[in-house]
Amino acid sequence: MMAIDGLDAAMLAAAAPTIMAEWDLDKATFGIIFAASQFGVVAGAMLLGYLSDRFGRRGLVIGAVLVSGIATICAPLASHAFGLAVLRLIAALAIGGLRVTIYALVVETAPKRMRATVVGTAFVGYSAGQILCGALAGLVLPSLGWRALFFVGGGISIAAAVVAYLTIQESWRFLAGQPHRRLELIARLKEKGIDVPDDARFQLLDEGKVEPARTFMPSDLFRGRLRWLTPLFWASEILCVVVSSFYINWMPIIAKSIGASTQQAAYSLSVFAAGTMVGPLLITRLVDRLGPRSIVAATVAAAACYASVSFLTLDRSSILPFAFCFGAFALGVQMSLASLAMQFYPSTIRANATGWYMFVGGLGSVSSPVLVGHLLGAGMPSAELLVLTALPMLVLAPVAWIVAHQYRAGEIPGDGGPEHTE
Numbered sequence: 001m002m003a004i005d006g007l008d009a010a011m012l013a014a015a016a017p018t019i020m021a022e023w024d025l026d027k028a029t030f031g032i033i034f035a036a037s038q039f040g041v042v043a044g045a046m047l048l049g050y051l052s053d054r055f056g057r058r059g060l061v062i063g064a065v066l067v068s069g070i071a072t073i074c075a076p077l078a079s080h081a082f083g084l085a086v087l088r089l090i091a092a093l094a095i096g097g098l099r100v101t102i103y104a105l106v107v108e109t110a111p112k113r114m115r116a117t118v119v120g121t122a123f124v125g126y127s128a129g130q131i132l133c134g135a136l137a138g139l140v141l142p143s144l145g146w147r148a149l150f151f152v153g154g155g156i157s158i159a160a161a162v163v164a165y166l167t168i169q170e171s172w173r174f175l176a177g178q179p180h181r182r183l184e185l186i187a188r189l190k191e192k193g194i195d196v197p198d199d200a201r202f203q204l205l206d207e208g209k210v211e212p213a214r215t216f217m218p219s220d221l222f223r224g225r226l227r228w229l230t231p232l233f234w235a236s237e238i239l240c241v242v243v244s245s246f247y248i249n250w251m252p253i254i255a256k257s258i259g260a261s262t263q264q265a266a267y268s269l270s271v272f273a274a275g276t277m278v279g280p281l282l283i284t285r286l287v288d289r290l291g292p293r294s295i296v297a298a299t300v301a302a303a304a305c306y307a308s309v310s311f312l313t314l315d316r317s318s319i320l321p322f323a324f325c326f327g328a329f330a331l332g333v334q335m336s337l338a339s340l341a342m343q344f345y346p347s348t349i350r351a352n353a354t355g356w357y358m359f360v361g362g363l364g365s366v367s368s369p370v371l372v373g374h375l376l377g378a379g380m381p382s383a384e385l386l387v388l389t390a391l392p393m394l395v396l397a398p399v400a401w402i403v404a405h406q407y408r409a410g411e412i413p414g415d416g417g418p419e420h421t422e
Contacts, residue, residue: 002099002102002122002123002129003126003129003160004068004095004098004129004156004157005095005098005099005102005125006128006131007132007133007153008092008095008157009037009126010129010130010133011072011133011150011153012034012037012088014136014137014149015137016030018141018146022146023080025081030081032081033081033088036088037092038092038362039092040088040091040095040096041092041096041362042358042359043093044064044092044093044096044097044098044099045097045099045100045354045355045358046355046356047096047097047355048064048098048100049097049104049353049356050216050351050352050355052104052352053174053349053350053352056174057104057105057108057168057170057171057174058164058168058169060097060101061098061101061105061164061168062164062168064095064098064101065158065161066157066158067090068091068095068154068157069155069161071088071090072087072150072153072157073151073154073158074154075087075091076146076151096355099358100351100355100358101351102122103122103338103342104171104351105168105171106118106119106122107339107342108171108350109171109172116285116292116336117288119280119339119342120280120281120283120332120336121280123276123280123335124281127273127276128277130273133153136149136152136153140152170184171347172185173347174347176347177347182200183198186198216349218356220349225344225406229403229406232402232403233357234356234360236403237338237357237360237361237364238360238363238364239364239393239399240333240334240337241334241361241362241364242364243389243393244276244330245364247272247327247389251268251326254386255319268319271320271324272324273327274324275323275324275329275330276327276331278328279327279328279329279330279331279333279335280334280335280336283295283332283333283335284335286298287336287340293400293401293404294336295336295337295403295404296400296401298400299393299400300393300394300397302390302393303391303393303394304390305329306326306387306393309387326389329393337399337403338357340403340404341357341403342354342357344406
């Protein structure tokens with residue numbers, strides 16, 4: 001399902017030059033359409049995260065993929081920029097909800113020993129969706145135009161909704177907190193060969209007796225130890241997003257300014273994207289195999305990698321390996337920290353917590369391009385900008401150590417499948 005997220009995110013960017021030429025739009029006007037999509041993802045993460053905790057993961061995933069597919073298919077019917085912006089906003093709202101619900105579902109269903117790896121694998125699906133969009137755009141845009149690209153992309157999303165309906169099951173953790181769906185959980189357990197009385201009551205090993213679902217309040221994110229962990233998680237996500245947004249938005253421009261050819265600068269973004277696929281898989285796997293303190297080592301290695309730019313002379317041959325490492329470390333550290341952070345929240349508020357986590361991280365994605373633009377405009381050398389990205393990673397190292405310490409101390413949910421009490 002994360003591939004649908006990546007596909008949707010890349011589709012508008014791939015079609016942008018063709019749409020701008022056909023409708024005679026300037027960059028400022030088209031920027032409003034991009035802004036609508038970005039705002040929709042953040043707003044959808046918060047709004048639909050609330051619905052996911054109230055009504056369930058499965059229905060939200062199916063509905064979000066279906067709505068995004070329908071909105072995408074309708075996009076070619078728009079005759080002006082405003083109509084396209086509205087339809088992209090609707091699709092982005094659904095995608096934002098899909099993202100937080102997938103993360104919550106993964107954390108709640110994956111075994112503890114594999115949770116970080118599964119979250120990293122889910123993000124690889126996002127990158128795969130972007131690559132799929134690039135391939136589709138190369139095949140469809142030259143001969144059939146941008147409308148055909150949206151028709152194909154929307155059709156893929158609708159097909160994915162059907163697959164989700166047939167394959168995705170509701171989270172056991174979520175069902176344990178829904179008294180009116182108790183019989184559904186009992187039936188699921190009996191299908192697994194577990195003999196459960198029909199009048200059983202459930203609790204989670206790591207969360208104790210499950211309280212009935214109630215209205216979420218933002219103050220729930222700051223109860224108990226979360227009063228200081230939540231701000232720590234938010235700060236770490238902002239730092240991670242600042243670094244990743246920097247490279248995503250400026251990698252080709254930075255590469256060209258330090259000596260790479262135009263072709264190599266364009267390739268640098270693709271190589272960076274390849275790094276964002278490998279990094280999360282590798283680092284999250286290390287977390288599951290060697291322990292959460294692997295993230296501390298990853299942040300230190302990332303800082304060393306970024307800072308080393310100041311001691312080297314990058315050229316068109318060396319920029320590509322560095323671009324790969326930049327992507328691997330930036331997204332690998334970000335996804336590893338996120339996979340641990342989401343485990344600290346009770347199942348009853350996990351999707352809400354993820355939505356707020358993404359919303360706060362969005363502040364970093366907005367501030368990073370603006371800050372870098374001002375620094376470039378002020379004449380700061382590109383190599384020095386690359387070195388500056390080592391600073392957030394150095395700050396993240398002690399944060400990662402604290403999170404790892406809390407994890408090892410047993411301050412997070414365990415394997416915690418539902419238990420029943422007579």
